[in-house]
Amino acid sequence: MRLRGVARGHGVAHRLKLGVVRVVSGGPPSDVVRLLLYRSELFGAPLRRYIHAALRGPSEWTAGERELFATFVSQCNRCAFCTAAHRAVAERALGDRVVRAALDDWRSAPVSGPVRTALGLLERLCRAPEAVGEAELRQAIAGGVSPEGLENVLHIAAVFNVINRVADALGFDVPPPAVFAHEAETLLRLGYDYGPL
Amino acid sequence: MLIPPANPQARALYDAVTTKPGETSAELRRRVVERAASGPGVTIGPAMAELEAFVDAVALDPRAADAAGLLERGHSEDVVFEVAVAAAVGAGLARVEGALEALRGLKQ
Numbered sequence: 001m002r003l004r005g006v007a008r009g010h011g012v013a014h015r016l017k018l019g020v021v022r023v024v025s026g027g028p029p030s031d032v033v034r035l036l037l038y039r040s041e042l043f044g045a046p047l048r049r050y051i052h053a054a055l056r057g058p059s060e061w062t063a064g065e066r067e068l069f070a071t072f073v074s075q076c077n078r079c080a081f082c083t084a085a086h087r088a089v090a091e092r093a094l095g096d097r098v099v100r101a102a103l104d105d106w107r108s109a110p111v112s113g114p115v116r117t118a119l120g121l122l123e124r125l126c127r128a129p130e131a132v133g134e135a136e137l138r139q140a141i142a143g144g145v146s147p148e149g150l151e152n153v154l155h156i157a158a159v160f161n162v163i164n165r166v167a168d169a170l171g172f173d174v175p176p177p178a179v180f181a182h183e184a185e186t187l188l189r190l191g192y193d194y195g196p197l
Numbered sequence: 198m199l200i201p202p203a204n205p206q207a208r209a210l211y212d213a214v215t216t217k218p219g220e221t222s223a224e225l226r227r228r229v230v231e232r233a234a235s236g237p238g239v240t241i242g243p244a245m246a247e248l249e250a251f252v253d254a255v256a257l258d259p260r261a262a263d264a265a266g267l268l269e270r271g272h273s274e275d276v277v278f279e280v281a282v283a284a285a286v287g288a289g290l291a292r293v294e295g296a297l298e299a300l301r302g303l304k305q
């Protein structure tokens with residue numbers, strides 16, 4: 001990460017939080033954790049709550065499907081860090097084959113009709129967000145997604161358009177896939193709002 | 198102009214980056230959010246060309262954002278952090294603003 005002070009730990013409170021994460025997770029915190037715990041009242045805490053609500057809040061989508069949407073948005077934005085991180089969680093929930101197929105070609109992937117519809121909408125939103133209006137949303141509803149499900153998909157797109165930009169602008173280091181695979185089970189089970197931290 | 202989000206978690210994020218105390222002023226961060234959401238027609242302030250270029254890159258091509266250059270030219274890590282997250286929030290929320298507005302219309 002290009003902000004070395006943030007990466008190392010900046011101030012007593014930040015270093016203490018990073019120490020807690022190191023003990024609980026059994027390894028060094030990744031760059032996203034380092035950043036989200038840094039002066040968290042300004043960005044990290046509300047962003048974590050937004051991510052948690054979008055990916056783990058009440059929804060017609062499973063956690064695995066929403067992790068796939070997060071991965072898809074991140075891949076569309078060419079964010080290597082977020083793609084690898086959320087791909088590991090999606091694969092844990094849905095299996096490698098389904099996730100690989102969806103990321104390679106969502107049109108032919110072995111996913112449900114509503115998931116395929118949501119991936120198509122996310123692709124349009126990535127390529128031409130200003131062109132997504134009532135007609136596209138009506139088409140998605142006709143494809144089996146409820147208005148509430150659509151709203152959830154749009155918030156996943158919003159929050160990953162935020163964190164993808166931060167990750168790439170600040171140059172997050174991408175750890176080996178094994179590191180994300182190790183974290184995937186915990187993220188799938190507990191989500192992203194780690195309370196008092 | 199970016200409309201403050203209706204969703205409570207999105208609104209809390211927007212409020213945090215535009216109101217919390219920081220090394221940069223809350224007013225500067227509000228302008229950063231607006232520029233990232235609306236484009237270069239929004240100025241951040243006089244003699245802010247290098248920060249404006251950074252904001253535009255975060256919004257449109259974040260891999261080209263020159264954080265290291267800002268640090269070399271004397272901006273602190275806190276300034277770069279605050280401007281980067283504010284720009285990302287403005288651009289990220291703006292990407293779905295139209296679709297969410299259309300969805301609200303459909304629900305009514």
